[in-house]
Amino acid sequence: MRAADPAGTLARLLAGMSGKQSGGINVGTICRVLAFDKDTCKATVQPLIRSGQDDPAPIQNVIALGQRLAVNGVEQSYKPVLYRDDVVFVVFADQEIKNGLTGRVSSPDSSRKHDKNDGVIIGIFPGSL
Numbered sequence: 001m002r003a004a005d006p007a008g009t010l011a012r013l014l015a016g017m018s019g020k021q022s023g024g025i026n027v028g029t030i031c032r033v034l035a036f037d038k039d040t041c042k043a044t045v046q047p048l049i050r051s052g053q054d055d056p057a058p059i060q061n062v063i064a065l066g067q068r069l070a071v072n073g074v075e076q077s078y079k080p081v082l083y084r085d086d087v088v089f090v091v092f093a094d095q096e097i098k099n100g101l102t103g104r105v106s107s108p109d110s111s112r113k114h115d116k117n118d119g120v121i122i123g124i125f126p127g128s129l
Contacts, residue, residue: 025114026092030125034058036082041066043082043121045090062090063097064121080121086128093118 031045041064047056064080082088096108097118112118 026116027114028089028091031059031088031090033082033084033086033088035084036064038079038081041080045088045121048087059090059116059119062119062121082121082124087125088121089123089125090119090121092116093120
């Protein structure tokens with residue numbers, strides 16, 4: 001009978017643990033817009049990359065960033081305009097963002113990190129423009 005290799009067993013255990021831990025970390029993903037509310041600048045999006053057998057679940061209430069730009073010396077504020085089927089890139093904040101949207105320093109209501117509930121649309125891919 002062969003003796004167990006403790007180093008190999010430890011390596012497999014650590015690899016399994018790191019895979020499970022990193023599976024809960026969301027950084028950014030490409031999505032398709034399912035719906036967009038121009039008044040609230042929030043969208044429902046469908047992630048386009050599968051990480052398993054099933055299609056990823058839609059993500060609701062994703063904020064789309066606006067811009068304040070100076071064009072020919074004239075400052076203008078621009079709200080995003082998104083259409084169904086636009087392909088966008090969504091990033092997920094390090095912490096819950098809801099309380100920070102007030103513009104004041106605040107504490108989060110939860111300890112979630114890199115959660116899909118804290119997604120922000122940062123732009124539209126050129127093929128959708």
